[in-house]
Amino acid sequence: MLGIESSCDDTAAAVVTEDLDVLSNVISSQMEIHNRYGGVVPEIASRVHVAEIVPVIDAALKQAHARPRELSAISVTKGPGLIGSLLVGIAAAKGLALVWKKPIIAVNHLEGHLASVGFGGGRLTYPVLVLLVSGGHTLLARTTAPGTHQILGATRDDSVGEAYDKVSCLLNLGYPGGPIVDRMALKGTDRFPFPRPLLKQGLDFSFSGLKSAVAHHLRKSLSSAPEDVAASFATAVMDVLLEKIAMALAQAPYGSLAVVGGVAASPILRERLADLKRRTGVEICLPPLKMATDNAAMIAAAAWPRFRSGAIDSLDFGADPGLSLSEGGGDV
Numbered sequence: 001m002l003g004i005e006s007s008c009d010d011t012a013a014a015v016v017t018e019d020l021d022v023l024s025n026v027i028s029s030q031m032e033i034h035n036r037y038g039g040v041v042p043e044i045a046s047r048v049h050v051a052e053i054v055p056v057i058d059a060a061l062k063q064a065h066a067r068p069r070e071l072s073a074i075s076v077t078k079g080p081g082l083i084g085s086l087l088v089g090i091a092a093a094k095g096l097a098l099v100w101k102k103p104i105i106a107v108n109h110l111e112g113h114l115a116s117v118g119f120g121g122g123r124l125t126y127p128v129l130v131l132l133v134s135g136g137h138t139l140l141a142r143t144t145a146p147g148t149h150q151i152l153g154a155t156r157d158d159s160v161g162e163a164y165d166k167v168s169c170l171l172n173l174g175y176p177g178g179p180i181v182d183r184m185a186l187k188g189t190d191r192f193p194f195p196r197p198l199l200k201q202g203l204d205f206s207f208s209g210l211k212s213a214v215a216h217h218l219r220k221s222l223s224s225a226p227e228d229v230a231a232s233f234a235t236a237v238m239d240v241l242l243e244k245i246a247m248a249l250a251q252a253p254y255g256s257l258a259v260v261g262g263v264a265a266s267p268i269l270r271e272r273l274a275d276l277k278r279r280t281g282v283e284i285c286l287p288p289l290k291m292a293t294d295n296a297a298m299i300a301a302a303a304w305p306r307f308r309s310g311a312i313d314s315l316d317f318g319a320d321p322g323l324s325l326s327e328g329g330g331d332v
């Protein structure tokens with residue numbers, strides 16, 4: 001399965017076997033280009049995708065020693081994401097599907113993140129409590145079967161990744177902020193009492209106030225050690241995530257907990273999850289570190305069950321920038 005992903009600022013292509021062996025996983029990151037703006041500039045992202053998409057797909061096929069005719073199908077992210085970025089991957093996938101006469105499978109990016117746990121050898125036991133924490137999303141879902149989700153709660157404003165990125169910007173640390181702020185946090189002490197928004201109030205999240213609290217703190221005490229600010233911020237975020245997980249687990253029975261999305265790469269989050277597992281015995285499925293952030297292998301992994309069930313798309317589908325988790329995956 002060839003996977004193509006271009007929903008945000010990474011141009012990615014991968015070849016993945018039915019057993020989820022990753023034969024290639026090529027990612028051309030635009031990080032350095034967007035770094036100077038402190039975040040992704042959509043118009044620049046689409047233009048860079050146009051330049052990168054063909055070389056990246058070519059490299060993925062070469063590294064996998066896969067010839068086009070050996071492919072079972074071509075899968076591509078149809079949403080959610082930036083419209084201009086999505087269109088580039090979709091146009092490339094459609095063109096190749098036409099020329100190579102291959103079936104095409106349009107994949108929900110969020111289903112891709114969920115499928116990424118398969119690369120860690122993790123087997124989901126349904127119903128699954130899903131915590132999706134990425135740059136674009138923060139949500140909790142109850143997944144009763146592959147592709148069948150009930151959203152339990154979501155962020156009302158910023159996502160966790162976005163909060164990380166904005167705090168990184170406030171601390172002048174660069175983009176993407178997650179890994180940088182985490183590294184800083186590991187060297188610091190949690191000593192500033194930042195707010196834990198909506199802590200015991202249902203399963204929705206809110207992170208923009210936390211980010212504003214960090215901004216306010218930095219304005220009034222310029223001498224604060226950035227390590228301690230980062231540690232206090234990360235602890236506040238993790239306290240909220242862990243509390244919401246505990247609340248959801250108490251509300252209904254679950255077979256396993258899956259934590260996916262870019263922030264699932266956080267060593268601080270992983271440590272807190274390991275602690276949760278020690279205390280409660282809950283089975284936790286995580287993607288391998290390098291599969292947590294955006295990649296095309298997860299798109300191919302999500303496409304395999306759809307291919308097996310014959311859920312092939314016609315060539316007239318379009319990009320769907322606002323696609324949600326409960327839509328578009330129900331036919332798996």
Ligand code: KG4
Pocket residue numbers: 008133134135136137160161162164165176177178179182261262263264265266267292293294
């Ligand atoms: O899933 P992803 O690659 O893209 C989206 O679908 O949004 O997530 C990207 C987000 C960024 O906001 C980035 O700062 C965050 O994931 N991230 C992390 C870490 N690595 C990436 N956040 C916290 N700790 C990390 N180690």
Ligand code: ZN
Pocket residue numbers: 109113134135261262293294
């Ligand atoms: Zn993503």
